[in-house]
Amino acid sequence: MVNLAAIKRTLLKHIGILTSGGDSPGMNACIRAVVRSAIASELQVTGIMRGYQGMIESDFVQMDGRSVSNIVQRGGTILKSARSKDFFSAAGRSKAFSNIQSLGIDALVVIGGDGTFRGAEEFRKEYGIRSIGVPGTIDNDLAGTDYTLGFDTAINTAVDSIDKIRDTANSHDRLFFVEVMGRHSGHIALSVGLASGAESILLPETVTDVNALVASLRSGGNRNKSSNIVVVSEGDEAGGAFKMAEEVRKLAPEYDTRVTVLGHIQRGGAPSAFDRILGTRLGVAAVEGLISGKSDVMAGLINNQVVFTPYATCVSASHAPDPELIRLAYLTSI
Numbered sequence: 001m002v003n004l005a006a007i008k009r010t011l012l013k014h015i016g017i018l019t020s021g022g023d024s025p026g027m028n029a030c031i032r033a034v035v036r037s038a039i040a041s042e043l044q045v046t047g048i049m050r051g052y053q054g055m056i057e058s059d060f061v062q063m064d065g066r067s068v069s070n071i072v073q074r075g076g077t078i079l080k081s082a083r084s085k086d087f088f089s090a091a092g093r094s095k096a097f098s099n100i101q102s103l104g105i106d107a108l109v110v111i112g113g114d115g116t117f118r119g120a121e122e123f124r125k126e127y128g129i130r131s132i133g134v135p136g137t138i139d140n141d142l143a144g145t146d147y148t149l150g151f152d153t154a155i156n157t158a159v160d161s162i163d164k165i166r167d168t169a170n171s172h173d174r175l176f177f178v179e180v181m182g183r184h185s186g187h188i189a190l191s192v193g194l195a196s197g198a199e200s201i202l203l204p205e206t207v208t209d210v211n212a213l214v215a216s217l218r219s220g221g222n223r224n225k226s227s228n229i230v231v232v233s234e235g236d237e238a239g240g241a242f243k244m245a246e247e248v249r250k251l252a253p254e255y256d257t258r259v260t261v262l263g264h265i266q267r268g269g270a271p272s273a274f275d276r277i278l279g280t281r282l283g284v285a286a287v288e289g290l291i292s293g294k295s296d297v298m299a300g301l302i303n304n305q306v307v308f309t310p311y312a313t314c315v316s317a318s319h320a321p322d323p324e325l326i327r328l329a330y331l332t333s334i
């Protein structure tokens with residue numbers, strides 16, 4: 001019988017790897033896993049700098065086992081990252097194809113978010129270059145995986161910061177609005193709020209009612225709560241932390257209110273052990289998936305098992321925060 005998997009395997013000789021979109025802690029662990037597992041399967045690996053932009057500008061670097069030494073513990077991405085506008089154009093993709101074709105790259109591992117996977121799928125449809133994605137974003141907003149690379153580190157970074165804010169909030173009996181990242185998704189805010197014991201968590205997935213928030217803060221005051229932390233997701237439909245603080249000041253001037261926007265601190269720093277292991281598992285899975293002939297799928301982790309999900313599902317299906325966690329956050333903030 002003809003072994004199709006073996007035929008596909010022999011066609012694959014040279015993998016390109018890139019990181020695209022917002023960087024996230026754990027990307028380097030994933031790059032290391034891709035490079036070393038590909039080499040173990042006798043594949044050549046080329047690093048593509050600055051995401052798709054590097055393909056267009058021929059910004060390539062040959063990778064060997066030593067080129068990824070000492071990076072598993074480092075945040076950021078050694079391949080750098082970009083959100084390439086040029087790759088959206090047919091002319092940009094055509095240039096990218098001719099550049100990787102001249103190097104002999106015949107498949108890609110793309111680490112990033114939804115835009116990264118949309119670009120990869122378009123590229124495969126036009127030029128037949130297969131790819132497998134790895135979810136690399138702190139936002140945890142992709143379907144097809146319980147966790148994206150960098151989410152765990154980002155929430156730990158934010159929790160560590162809020163613990164510090166709590167100390168000073170407590171000393172001065174203050175109300176803090178702390179804004180966390182997440183773009184349109186409330187995953188970061190929910191986990192961070194839950195883990196830091198926030199009095200209230202404002203998410204894009206729930207309706208924010210300023211009057212109800214003030215009532216809940218005052219009711220906490222009646223139960224001798226002297227300091228308050230409100231975690232605000234940057235994508236909350238009612239506005240960010242500054243807007244919320246302004247609204248609450250108007251309704252409840254008795255509070256001494258401060259605002260902290262945590263910002264890009266959440267994107268950097270040494271990856272947690274969880275993110276290093278996740279990056280390693282998904283990186284190896286991506287290479288093995290390409291070897292077995294897969295394409296246009298993202299390697300993710302569901303119930304602690306590696307699974308491959310079509311790009312189209314990952315970017316269109318919703319991965320909303322768990323309502324049970326919302327319930328727990330509410331119950332335990334009383």
Ligand code: F6P
Nearest residue numbers: 022137138139181182183234267
């Ligand atoms: O997608 C990751 C993320 O950090 C979001 O949480 C945030 O909204 C956005 O990227 C910030 O993007 P930039 O680094 O381009 O300002």
